[in-house]
Amino acid sequence: MGKKGASFPGNNKLSLREIKKSFSKDGSSLAVLLDISLSVRQGEFISILGPSGCGKSTLFNVVVGLVQRDGGIISIDNREVENGLGDVAYMQQKDLLFPWRTLLQNVLLGPEISGGVHEEARSEALELMTRVGLRGFEGNYPAELSMGMRQRAALVRTLLFHKDILLLDEPFGALDAMTRSVMQHILLGLWMDYRKTILLVTHDVEEALLLSDRIYVLTARPAAVKGEVSVDITRPRKVTDLSFVDLKGVLLDMLQGEIERVFA
Amino acid sequence: MTRRILYPSILLVLFVLFWELMVWQFQVPHYILPAPSRIIRTLTVQQSLLLHHTFVTLEEIIVGFLLAFVVGVGLAFLMFQFPVLEKTFYPIVIGSQTIPVFAIAPLLVLWFGYGLSSKVVMAALIVFFPIVVNTLDGLKGADPDEVNLLRILKANRWQILWKVRVPSALPFIFSGCKIGISVSTIGAIIGEWVGSKEGLGYLMLHANAQLQISLIFASLIYLTILGVGLFYLVVLMERRAMPWKRFSEIR
Numbered sequence: 001m002g003k004k005g006a007s008f009p010g011n012n013k014l015s016l017r018e019i020k021k022s023f024s025k026d027g028s029s030l031a032v033l034l035d036i037s038l039s040v041r042q043g044e045f046i047s048i049l050g051p052s053g054c055g056k057s058t059l060f061n062v063v064v065g066l067v068q069r070d071g072g073i074i075s076i077d078n079r080e081v082e083n084g085l086g087d088v089a090y091m092q093q094k095d096l097l098f099p100w101r102t103l104l105q106n107v108l109l110g111p112e113i114s115g116g117v118h119e120e121a122r123s124e125a126l127e128l129m130t131r132v133g134l135r136g137f138e139g140n141y142p143a144e145l146s147m148g149m150r151q152r153a154a155l156v157r158t159l160l161f162h163k164d165i166l167l168l169d170e171p172f173g174a175l176d177a178m179t180r181s182v183m184q185h186i187l188l189g190l191w192m193d194y195r196k197t198i199l200l201v202t203h204d205v206e207e208a209l210l211l212s213d214r215i216y217v218l219t220a221r222p223a224a225v226k227g228e229v230s231v232d233i234t235r236p237r238k239v240t241d242l243s244f245v246d247l248k249g250v251l252l253d254m255l256q257g258e259i260e261r262v263f264a
Numbered sequence: 265m266t267r268r269i270l271y272p273s274i275l276l277v278l279f280v281l282f283w284e285l286m287v288w289q290f291q292v293p294h295y296i297l298p299a300p301s302r303i304i305r306t307l308t309v310q311q312s313l314l315l316h317h318t319f320v321t322l323e324e325i326i327v328g329f330l331l332a333f334v335v336g337v338g339l340a341f342l343m344f345q346f347p348v349l350e351k352t353f354y355p356i357v358i359g360s361q362t363i364p365v366f367a368i369a370p371l372l373v374l375w376f377g378y379g380l381s382s383k384v385v386m387a388a389l390i391v392f393f394p395i396v397v398n399t400l401d402g403l404k405g406a407d408p409d410e411v412n413l414l415r416i417l418k419a420n421r422w423q424i425l426w427k428v429r430v431p432s433a434l435p436f437i438f439s440g441c442k443i444g445i446s447v448s449t450i451g452a453i454i455g456e457w458v459g460s461k462e463g464l465g466y467l468m469l470h471a472n473a474q475l476q477i478s479l480i481f482a483s484l485i486y487l488t489i490l491g492v493g494l495f496y497l498v499v500l501m502e503r504r505a506m507p508w509k510r511f512s513e514i515r
């Protein structure tokens with residue numbers, strides 16, 4: 001618990017080694033990712049916790065290939081890749097539903113881009129929408145729906161990208177506590193049924209503990225891995241479980257030091 | 265909704281009544297300012313004449329507008345796809361706006377003749393600018409995160425264009441069209457003033473020369489109806505093309 005650095009056992013779905021990134025801003029350079037190494041096994045649910053502005057979104061952008069990294073190695077299925085473009089699904093804090101598309105058209109974006117929407121994709125979409133409580137809203141536009149519903153649609157769209165790896169960047173950050181808890185439930189259920197490999201960025205220690213197999217804690221910017229915590233609590237977990245409360249204390253301690261550095 | 269129509273209507277009716285009274289009270293000669301009742305009589309008596317010239321002007325506006333739309337939207341797409349073209353054309357498009365159409369109207373009549381073509385070109389020149397500028401802004405204004413979403417899906421540039429940039433640009437394109445259709449009448453009328461044998465602009469000049477001032481007012485009424493009608497036609501198409509806008513407005 002809390003040990004520094006990541007181990008690299010043989011079989012990883014995704015592994016990052018010594019990822020580095022700095023942005024140049026008005027001539028000066030801003031180091032954002034100092035050295036990130038982590039590994040995720042097939043079907044594992046990983047959370048990434050870190051202080052605000054430490055570079056979590058940048059890390060995902062690097063993995064997806066939207067941002068060029070300065071150095072480091074990305075491997076998927078134990079093979080080195082240029083980046084995760086085409087191999088990972090990415091969901092951002094903004095739902096990014098297209099306002100001009102109905103919910104069904106929105107969730108079918110993935111199949112549509114990769115060669116046309118077939119009956120199979122449609123029925124899968126409808127099934128997933130039913131599952132997350134969006135049945136009956138297929139024909140509605142995003143503007144007609146609540147934040148929670150939009151976020152659920154974004155989640156369904158992300159699943160329908162049909163990738164093994166999901167990167168979720170604070171997907172529930174903007175939701176109220178109640179809706180957020182419903183969404184966590186839905187996500188957990190989908191993860192168990194679809195056996196996806198999930199990396200979730202969150203600010204919320206409880207969310208990380210409720211959902212994940214392991215948690216990586218990042219330092220303040222420039223980000224490095226401060227520590228790694230395994231959550232060996234059987235699901236469904238309760239925030240009142242003794243081991244839950246213990247781990248929460250451990251994580252908060254780790255984060256506290258970093259938050260103090262941000263405001264120092 | 266009813267008030268939005270009711271209040272201006274009441275004001276208009278009161279104004280017309282006041283006008284009628286003043287003309288009778290001060291015995292204003294009809295070749296200076298005709299009474300509304302006289303204008304209404306002209307509207308009925310000269311209906312077929314007015315309609316004929318209205319359709320001439322309508323044709324000029326519609327053909328001119330469509331020409332400007334096709335060329336304007338086309339050029340905006342090309343400028344967006346090829347930055348070299350933007351660097352080449354954009355300054356010229358902006359610069360051309362400093363030349364008043366009034367100034368080149370006589371030249372256009374000289375080159376394109378007294379018929380339809382010179383008015384079409386004139387209307388098109390005026391409509392062109394708001395359409396190009398708005399379309400280009402719209403294409404550039406797409407949310408980069410939405411574009412990135414498609415890039416993550418390995419979409420090609422055409423898919424990004426059609427599935428994100430064009431829908432994001434639609435509201436801008438329609439704004440351009442609304443401005444364009446509002447100013448299109450100016451182009452057509454100026455063209456007709458400078459040289460023509462038909463159209464509402466021609467009819468107004470002709471009536472002016474004959475001191476048939478009530479016919480000028482009648483022409484103005486037809487021109488107004490034409491302009492407002494065309495504007496609402498564009499608004500109608502906008503609503504049909506973007507059904508989702510209805511909901512965004514409620515928010």
Ligand SMILES: Nc1ncnc2c1ncn2[C@@H]1O[C@H](COP(=O)(O)OP(=O)(O)OP(=O)(O)O)[C@@H](O)[C@H]1O
Pocket residue numbers: 023024025030032050051052053054055056057058059221
């Ligand atoms: N494209 C960019 N160009 C320049 N600087 C950037 C860019 N993207 C991010 N940054 C900077 O990198 C730092 C980390 O940003 P990032 O969004 O990755 O943080 P984060 O951990 O996701 O924050 P939050 O918790 O608020 O979402 C910030 O200081 C930000 O200003």
Ligand SMILES: [Mg+2]
Pocket residue numbers: 056057058169
């Ligand atoms: Mg972020």
